[in-house]
Amino acid sequence: MVRVATYFAMTLGAFIFWQSMDKVHVWIALHQDEKKERLEREMEVKRVREELLRQQAQQKDSLA
Template identity: 85%
Template sequence: MVKVTTYFAMSFGAFIFWQSMDKLHVWIALHQDEKQERMEREMEIKRVRQELLQQAKQKDSLA
C-alpha cells in the first residue's frame, strides 16, 4: 500500500511540475514577443524621426 501511495504521489508531483513548467514557458515566450514588438516600434519611431530630420535639413538648405 505504501508503494502504491508513493507511486501516486510521485506521479501527481511530476504532473504538477510538468504543468507549471509548461505555463512558465508560455509566459516566457509571451514576454519575449512583447519585448520584440516594443523594440520594433522603437526602431520604427527612430527611423521616422530620422527621416523627418533629414527632410527638415533639406528644407532649411533650400530656404
Template identity: 80%
Template sequence: MVKVATYFAMTLGAFVFWQSMDKVHVWIALRQDEKQERLERELEIKRVREELLQQAKQRETQA
C-alpha cells in the same frame, strides 16, 4: 499500500511540475514576443524621426 500511495504522489507531483513548467515556458515566450515588438516599434520611431530630421534639413537648405 505505501508503495501505491508513494507512486501516486510521485505521479501527481510530476504532473503538477510539468504543468507549471509549461506555464513558465508560455510566460517566457510571451515576454520575449512583447520585448521584440517593443524593440521593433522603437526602431520604427527612430527611422521616422531620422526621416523627418532629413526633411527638415532639406527645407532649411532650400529656404
C-alpha cells in the same frame, strides 16, 4: 499501500511539475514576443524621426 501512495504522490508531483513548466515556457515566450514588438516599434519611431529631421534639414537648405 505505502508503495501505492508513494507512486500516486510521485505521479501527481510529476504532473504538476510538467504543467507548471509548460506555463513558465508560455510566459517566457510571451515576454520575448512583447520585447521583440517593443524593439520593432522603437526602431520604427527612430526611423521616422530621422526621416523628419532629414526633411527639416533639406527645407532649411532650400530656404538658405
